[in-house]
Amino acid sequence: MAIKVLDNNYLAITFLISLAIQSLAFLVSYTLQFDKITDFSGGSNFFILALITLVYGQTFLSRNWIASLAVMLWAIRLAGFLLFRVLKRGKDDRFDEMRSNFFRFGAFWLFQLMWVWIVSLPVTVLNSPNISALSTEPIVFGSGSDAKFQWKARTKGQPGLPVCRTGVWKWSRHPNYFGEILLWWGIWLMTIESANNPGIRDDSRRLLHATVISPIFITILLLFLSGLPTAEKPVQQSLFVKSYKSKLVKNIPQSPLQEGEEDIEPEQEDLWEQYQTYLDQTSILFPIPNKLYQSIPKSLKTTLLLDWSIYRFDENSLQAQKLIKDIEEDRHE
Template identity: 40%
Template sequence: MGTVLDSHFLALTAIVTVVYQFIFFVITALFKIDQVTDFAGSTNFVILAVLTLVLNATWHFRQVVLTLLVVVWGLRLGTFLLMRILQWGEDRRFDEMRQNLVKLIVFWTFQAVWVWTVSLPLTVVNASDGGGSLKPADVIGWTMWVFGFLIEAAADQQKLSFKNAPENRGKWCDAGLWRYSRHPNYFGEMLLWWGIFVAASPVLEGAEYLVIFGPVFLTLLLLFVSGIPLLEASADKKHGHLGAYRFYKKTTSPLVLLPRGVYGNLPRWCKEVFLFELPFYSSNLPEEADI
């Protein structure tokens, strides 16, 4: 794959992403609505996947499969999030942004960066000639995607059903996969995008391996910025005074799916070093509730 082709595809996907996100930014800024935000992010992945496949038109089996995987993920997540926000009416994440244009601009800029960056492995694959015959890495990556997709989809649906049940109002979700992870949906999303990178690796050469920044960026985003930290802080604020919640948090993995009997008996250092139980995830708990 030539560097000229690389740069053209990277520039094109960047322009398309910025334009697409700008359109939805204008809609949200003018009408002060939240309903299209997550839909805009998810469907942008679909647009980039299909666009790069069609424009290069080499139609290698590896390219078609990876494109289909991203399209299925984007449409499933986008539809789910759209239906959920239409049901709930508004997204509390944007309570401070609706009347603050600067914060809104920062958010939409960050969303554009997220889409373009995480899409990099597929963009490079679709800009190539397909990379020859299939390799074990293809099957490994596809398998990772399947498990990640199923985990994320199941976790999303389980939490939505839990929240919609009147008897669960005001409670934290510990049903289904949420018994084994405090954020199984994020675990699934990380796993499937790392799977995309692994399946893309047979095509990569030299500096192209820098597209690993896509799944790395997603992982760092969910672990340190807009994913787990925000939800942990919110849950701690609501439920941190309850002993049952503190026990749930102490015995339930923050990310990786593990039985409570296993995770709850691990030493604190092991949880922090290997299982992402980062100290600031509990910074909003009362001191006596240290986990």
């Protein structure tokens, strides 16, 4: 029998657990001024919510197991990878300008709290007493959300290019984001199946439908905030700068390196051109074979297939011209 904690939907208890985890992690990180547990606390928070609601709900039907385990496996992978990455780098550059500011740093943790709580809603409600009271076994469909898209992104690409060209990464520049979006939409579809039960109360049915905010939130986050925007244009800009600097090295005699100055290799001058070819050949999100993708009209690529201008660095833009001016001024100093 399900265990009721504060309310029949586990909304309050999951929020309070998340608040406690994120508040403690924030205080530790702010006091010690480090980033070792910043992202780890987010991933582990997902795991804890899925586990606690599954155990308290006391309903171990296939839908509950699959949805909860999918979240826990995803959380382990995410938390483990992000912890390994920050330990290897020593710090997270994203927080350099806010780490010492209590309110700005705290705002990040508040956002992380809402991210975890909102995105976890489908599993939270699915495992809650109001839904667990329905004893019929649902039909479990192949949503592909149970780790089918937990790709490994550690492969060798073209020399000098920061790209991966093996496995599904050959067909998509960001299959990890595609898999994450698909995962949460799959979990929501699995959850919403319970709304078809004739014995469910109207308020519970409305709450199940409202959990669609979870996949919508994660989709918006990855498409417009912390996903593609941070993974696309900054990389393109960096390669453009390296290529332009390399061209200057070939045309302008290089003076001795000053302390802290980066050594520029002349062979890097083609990086930007190579990367542009890679962009034209590879889908930004949806896994599509390269030859098929190249045959698709540009109008479809830049609309339905999400290769939007917000993700592209324009070498003819004012921003690019300013970068060129700064590079040339630095070379003449």
